[in-house]
Amino acid sequence: MSSVLYDVPGPKARRASLIASIIGGLLIAGLLGLALLTLGKQGIFESQRWAVFSIPDVWGLIGNGIVATLSAAAVAAVLAFPLGLLLCLFRISTVAWIRVPTRIVLEFLRGMPVVLMMFFVLLVFATGSFVAVVAGLVLYNAAIFAEIIRAGVQSLPKGQREAGLAIGLTGFQSRLSIELPQAIRRMLPSLVAQLVVLLKDTSLGYIVSYEELLRKVQIMADFLGPQFLFPVFFVAAAIYIAINFSVSRLAIWIERRGSKKAAGGVATAAAVEIPTGAK
Amino acid sequence: MDVIIESLPQYWDGFLRTLFLAVVSGIIALVVGTLLAAARVSPVKALRGFSMAYVEIVRNTPLTIAFFFAAVVLPRLGVTFEQFEVAAIIALSAYTSAFIAEAVRSGVNSVPVGQAEAARSIGMNFAQVLNYIILPQALRTVIPPMINILIALVKNSSVAGAFFVLELFGYGKQLANAHGDSVLWVLVGVAIFYLLITVPLGYVASQVERKVAIAR
Numbered sequence: 001m002s003s004v005l006y007d008v009p010g011p012k013a014r015r016a017s018l019i020a021s022i023i024g025g026l027l028i029a030g031l032l033g034l035a036l037l038t039l040g041k042q043g044i045f046e047s048q049r050w051a052v053f054s055i056p057d058v059w060g061l062i063g064n065g066i067v068a069t070l071s072a073a074a075v076a077a078v079l080a081f082p083l084g085l086l087l088c089l090f091r092i093s094t095v096a097w098i099r100v101p102t103r104i105v106l107e108f109l110r111g112m113p114v115v116l117m118m119f120f121v122l123l124v125f126a127t128g129s130f131v132a133v134v135a136g137l138v139l140y141n142a143a144i145f146a147e148i149i150r151a152g153v154q155s156l157p158k159g160q161r162e163a164g165l166a167i168g169l170t171g172f173q174s175r176l177s178i179e180l181p182q183a184i185r186r187m188l189p190s191l192v193a194q195l196v197v198l199l200k201d202t203s204l205g206y207i208v209s210y211e212e213l214l215r216k217v218q219i220m221a222d223f224l225g226p227q228f229l230f231p232v233f234f235v236a237a238a239i240y241i242a243i244n245f246s247v248s249r250l251a252i253w254i255e256r257r258g259s260k261k262a263a264g265g266v267a268t269a270a271a272v273e274i275p276t277g278a279k
Numbered sequence: 280m281d282v283i284i285e286s287l288p289q290y291w292d293g294f295l296r297t298l299f300l301a302v303v304s305g306i307i308a309l310v311v312g313t314l315l316a317a318a319r320v321s322p323v324k325a326l327r328g329f330s331m332a333y334v335e336i337v338r339n340t341p342l343t344i345a346f347f348f349a350a351v352v353l354p355r356l357g358v359t360f361e362q363f364e365v366a367a368i369i370a371l372s373a374y375t376s377a378f379i380a381e382a383v384r385s386g387v388n389s390v391p392v393g394q395a396e397a398a399r400s401i402g403m404n405f406a407q408v409l410n411y412i413i414l415p416q417a418l419r420t421v422i423p424p425m426i427n428i429l430i431a432l433v434k435n436s437s438v439a440g441a442f443f444v445l446e447l448f449g450y451g452k453q454l455a456n457a458h459g460d461s462v463l464w465v466l467v468g469v470a471i472f473y474l475l476i477t478v479p480l481g482y483v484a485s486q487v488e489r490k491v492a493i494a495r
Contacts (some may be wrong), residue, residue: 116466124466240339
């Protein structure tokens with residue numbers, strides 16, 4: 001981005017910026033070095049600590065953890081989307097006794113921590129931890145999906161619905177076949193971005209003892225000995241970040257692709273602020 | 280239901296501690312996040328790079344990982360905290376500041392280009408443009424998303440309860456263990472106290488949003 005906030009730097013400013021960059025770089029390098037030194041003092045870099053990764057079983061456990069994490073996320077996403085769609089339909093219904101209770105339910109679901117919902121399902125319904133994790137994720141994310149899609153419907157030009165009604169569709173048909181498809185397409189980037197949140201939230205399963213990646217790290221550290229905690233944790237964190245980063249990139253790619261298409265098409269992909277939680 | 284009334288002192292204590300965690304981490308995150316956003320739009324390349332790397336990494340890291348690091352890994356590396364609250368505040372504010380930074384940056388981008396051009400044409404430098412012209416307008420437009428981030432922060436503080444901090448969720452776990460027969464009501468009580476914070480904040484966010492929408 002060529003910024004309008006400052007001039008295109010001339011020789012003097014470039015020199016100042018270079019000096020600032022070097023000092024800043026040295027400062028960051030120094031802090032990193034200090035951190036590494038502290039870690040080194042704890043013996044983190046002894047090769048035997050990292051030798052755990054030559055044991056196939058360790059990778060087996062990490063693999064199991066990844067599968068558990070991804071399967072909880074996948075099941076939750078597949079269930080949350082249709083539920084969110086349904087809640088959205090109820091929320092924008094023209095019938096007050098459907099709309100108002102739905103609104104209360106949505107406020108309730110959005111206002112509670114996800115981990116509390118998981119805990120609730122786990123204890124009150126005495127389910128397994130997988131069901132608790134998935135149920136918590138589904139309830140919370142369905143509410144968020146509903147709000148995202150609602151923002152999409154409300155961002156549509158009024159004429160879309162009016163045209164639908166004018167050719168004799170009922171309000172419900174217009175929603176289903178004219179408004180929702182456009183709204184979903186328009187909000188696709190936000191919906192994918194919410195998937196990152198969902199994926200990140202599977203790690204809350206750790207708290208309700210679901211054996212996802214982080215819980216596996218704990219189990220391995222308990223089993224192998226505490227000196228292996230850091231290496232295993234480090235690798236697990238890197239895996240989490242890599243997965244989430246890829247999904248974030250996907251969201252950005254969809255957004256770019258969408259706005260390119262919109263330039264030649266009719267609808268402008270207005271950037272609608274959606275009131276999702278920032279998790 | 281009696282259990283809710285019986286445990287009101289614990290709920291109240293947990294409620295205050297949750298508020299404390301959220302307010303302290305919220306203030307730190309607001310300051311750090313705004314600085315990160317300023318670094319992101321600054322002329323110095325190293326600052327831009329650092330801010331971008333920080334925001335991208337933190338936003339893609341689950342909060343549970345951050346807590347696990349602060350509460351379980353750090354002590355094994357020789358960094359111990361007298362109180363777990365300190366670890367919780369570090370984890371929460373480090374996590375939240377990345378989201379604040381993104382919100383402020385989007386606010387900076389939403390300020391019309393002419394504003395910056397006008398400021399520069401009367402001879403202001405980068406710091407002046409940012410401080411007097413851009414940030415005041417940017418912060419105003421990002422108040423609603425900011426409130427939403429703070430709501431998320433309140434909810435996220437529940438993760439601290441799983442890592443030895445006795446806030447609302449922590450008390451909830453304790454009470455659920457003590458009252459095995461009325462777990463349902465214990466947790467409903469916890470939920471009510473969370474909603475006491477999050478629902479009014481959400482209402483404020485949507486009101487402010489409406490006001491800003493009219494102004495622009």
